[in-house]
Amino acid sequence: MTHQYLxxxxxxxxxxxxxxxxxxxxxxxxITPISSAADILLGVVNLEGLVTPAIDMRRRFNLPKREISLSDRLIFARTERRSVALVADTVTGVIECSEHNLIPAQRIVPGLTLVEGIIKFEDGLILIHNLDKFLSLEEEASVDLALAAS
Known part of the structure; x- marks a missing residue:
């Protein structure tokens, strides 16, 4: 069985x-900033009338902060609870991965919730993230409050 990933x-x-x-x-x-929101929330974006929280992926992964560039991309995705816009440096494309190339994260680091699995390629690894575990309950509540106030 194969799966597709962005x-x-x-x-x-x-x-x-x-x-x-x-x-x-x-x-x-x-991105319209919202001052009362969790650190992970950059603000909100309005795309075709839909106001969506913009999430700082760099902060989530403890990467150095950098200015957002016009060449960056927004990945509009759905979690179990909401739509989100994820800020990425670039999007390289869609890949297909068979089950035998996918290593479940629990096999490598038990208790790791953000990462669903790891794909092995000859030129390195790709971390597959679990969007449904991406925001903590506190962050979810903060996003809800910020969106209600905007």
Missing amino acids: VFLLDDQRYALRLSAIDRVVRMVH
Whole structure:
């Protein structure tokens, strides 16, 4: 059995999300900041009338902060509870991966919740992230409050 994943970059590290959770990828648009929100929330974006929280992927993965560039991408995706816009440096494309190339994260680091698995390639590894575990309950509540106030 094979699965499809959207691959994106933050710095030089490759990450992936299940393609079935992705709505679309767009070039960077204006992000309206919300001051009362959790640190992981950059603000909100309005795309075709839909106001969506913009999540700082760099902060989630403890990467150095950098200014958002017009060449960055927004990945619009769905979690169990909401739609989100994830800021990525670039999106490299869609890959297919068979079950035998996928290593479950629990086999490598038990208790790791953000990472669903790891794909092995000759030129390195790709971390597959679990969008449904991406925001903590506190962060979810903060996003809800910030969106209600905006």
